[in-house]
Amino acid sequence: MSLSIRNQIPGTVTAVTPGEVMATVKVRLDGGQDLTAAITLEAVEDLGLTAGSAVRAMVKSTEVALATGRVAGVSIRNQLPGTVSEVATGGAMATVKIAVDGGELTAAITKDAATDLGLTAGSPVVALIKSTEVSLATA
Numbered sequence: 001m002s003l004s005i006r007n008q009i010p011g012t013v014t015a016v017t018p019g020e021v022m023a024t025v026k027v028r029l030d031g032g033q034d035l036t037a038a039i040t041l042e043a044v045e046d047l048g049l050t051a052g053s054a055v056r057a058m059v060k061s062t063e064v065a066l067a068t069g070r071v072a073g074v075s076i077r078n079q080l081p082g083t084v085s086e087v088a089t090g091g092a093m094a095t096v097k098i099a100v101d102g103g104e105l106t107a108a109i110t111k112d113a114a115t116d117l118g119l120t121a122g123s124p125v126v127a128l129i130k131s132t133e134v135s136l137a138t139a
Contacts, residue, residue: 066126
């Protein structure tokens with residue numbers, strides 16, 4: 001199956017914490033970073049996710065926010081440090097490719113935001129991703 005989701009990073013489930021309807025799934029990405037996904041309990045069961053399961057963490061580029069450093073005092077669980085490898089700007093939007101340990105992420109942000117942050121190739125950034133925006137697929 002082909003998907004339009006650009007961000008697909010392989011990893012391994014390290015923990016599953018079930019709730020009544022939702023579960024949090026901790027994933028150790030192949031690059032060593034930890035990522036949290038909040039998915040339905042039904043999805044956990046359908047995918048057969050347990051500690052040790054190989055998965056791909058997937059995030060739409062429009063759901064990746066960028067900061068020039070770690071951000072304290074926010075509810076966003078996933079903060080992945082990386083380096084900008086490319087910035088492509090259009091009339092209103094910019095696509096920013098970020099090299100992270102073990103892979104690459106793409107963020108779709110406004111052109112103004114890319115300019116305000118001073119993003120250029122080589123810039124250090126932190127990709128911010130809400131756990132509810134992370135989907136998992138079995139590898």
